[in-house]
Amino acid sequence: MSTPGERGAVDRGPERRGGRGGRGGRQRPPRRAVEVASVTKVTPHLTRIVATGELDAWNDGGPGAHLKVFLPQAGGGSVMRTYTVREFDRTEGRLTIDFGLHADGPMTRWARTAAAGDRFSVAGEARPGYTPGAGVRWCLFFADHCALPAVSSVLESLPSGMEAIVFVELTDAADVTEFRSAAEVSVAWLIESGRPGDELVAAAGNTALPDGPGEVWIGCEAGAMRGIRRHVLGELGLPREALHSRAYWKENVENHSDHDTGSDEE
Ligand SMILES: Cc1cc2nc3c(=O)[nH]c(=O)nc-3n(C[C@H](O)[C@H](O)[C@H](O)COP(=O)(O)OP(=O)(O)OC[C@H]3O[C@@H](n4cnc5c(N)ncnc54)[C@H](O)[C@@H]3O)c2cc1C
Known part of the structure; x- marks a missing residue:
């Protein structure tokens, strides 16, 4: 079930969103195409996917940052969901995302069976994470x-x-x-x-x-x-x-x- 403001579950790409980001007219950097390099089961309900691809100069957003993941759909378009940048190895260009296996939706269904070589894309940059303020004990x-x-x-x-x-x-x-x-x-x-x-x-x-x-x-x-x-x-x-x-x-x-x-x- 979607609520009215959340119907953007199927994302048809920046061009169909008007090219300019919705928030404050900010230009969104283009999506980056990536491919699954490895899949590891961290725990029974947590699957780690390492992706490589168009990640040169990618902004990882710092600790606990989040990114948009776009999964292509058979009928065209893509499903978009939010995930955490678990790790980004800038030197090797390797992006790690940990997928929990709890939801009953398209992204989780894909993560359950994802395999090396699967293609998806990520947003052009991640959204900032969390760093405690100065003086925090x-x-x-x-x-x-x-x-x-x-x-x-x-x-x-x-x-x-x-x-x-x-x-x-x-x-x-x-x-x-x-x-x-x-x-x-x-x-x-x-x-x-x-x-x-x-x-x-x-x-x-x-x-x-x-x-x-x-x-x-x-x-x-x-x-x-x-x-x-x-x-x-x-x-x-x-x-x-x-x-x-x-x-x-x-x-x-x-x-x-x-x-x-x-x-x-x-
Ligand atoms: C900032 C941010 C960072 C996130 N980082 C991660 C991350 O690193 N790893 C991760 O696994 N998830 C993360 N999430 C959560 C992830 O975006 C959602 O769980 C997402 O809805 C899963 O997509 P889906 O297509 O599988 O399910 P959807 O199609 O979105 O939802 C299908 C059904 O599953 C239910 N559902 C959705 N998520 C959960 C859940 N977590 N547990 C139980 N039921 C659920 C929904 O209520 C709905 O009924 C993050 C979310 C945010 C906002």
């Missing part, structure tokens, strides 16, 4: 399975001396992974029970903010993201500028907007 992360690639990438970029407190909700404990970070990381792995994200909302309700300057990062289902936001801004009194929230998907919605930060509630 701690970061709290609330993420579900499909925001795990973003959290992994951000944790890898954090400096020593920073504290990262991470809550991840999975549907299956077999998907627990190791994080690499120079920061001091503590992780609570939660297993979904009830609605998606309920465990993250409950964890937020049982959490106090550490002392000193810090920030909160949220990436999960749209309703759960709003529940956590309300709590950290309201009960916990986090300043708005210290919050970085984004819906990574929405129950019963195809291709949910990557612009949904929950700020409509303010």
Whole structure:
């Protein structure tokens, strides 16, 4: 089911969108054609695809950045979905994307059976990720399975001396992974029970903010993201500028907007 603003699930290319980007008339850099170089099962519900191709001078957007993936369809056009730049090796021109296998949509169906040589394309540049502000001593992360690639990438970029407190909700404990970070990381792995994200909302309700300057990062289902936001801004009194929230998907919605930060509630 699509909501009215989200019917762009089938993307017919920049030329049919008018050539100029919709936002502020910005010229969108052309898409880049890539090809699957390798497929690896990281955990039972996470498939890693490394792609190579037209990636010269590609802007990777920094840790936890997101990009648009375009998958050609048999009848013409392409399906577009949002994914995280898990890693970009600029020297080798290799782009890594981790596909969670939870959704029941065309991109996930493709990722289940993707093979070396499959062709797709990516947006001309990635959208910026997350780097904590200057002086930040701690970061709290609330993420579900499909925001795990973003959290992994951000944790890898954090400096020593920073504290990262991470809550991840999975549907299956077999998907627990190791994080690499120079920061001091503590992780609570939660297993979904009830609605998606309920465990993250409950964890937020049982959490106090550490002392000193810090920030909160949220990436999960749209309703759960709003529940956590309300709590950290309201009960916990986090300043708005210290919050970085984004819906990574929405129950019963195809291709949910990557612009949904929950700020409509303010
Ligand atoms: C900034 C950003 C970064 C993202 N990065 C990643 C990433 O690195 N890896 C990744 O796996 N996903 C990532 N996602 C989520 C991904 O874009 C969605 O899961 C996407 O909808 C999957 O497309 P699809 O064609 O398989 O399903 P769709 O056709 O979009 O949806 C079909 C059905 O599946 C449901 N659904 C969609 N996503 C999920 C889910 N995650 N869990 C359960 N049900 C779901 C929908 O509600 C719908 O009912 C990211 C999203 C955003 C906004």
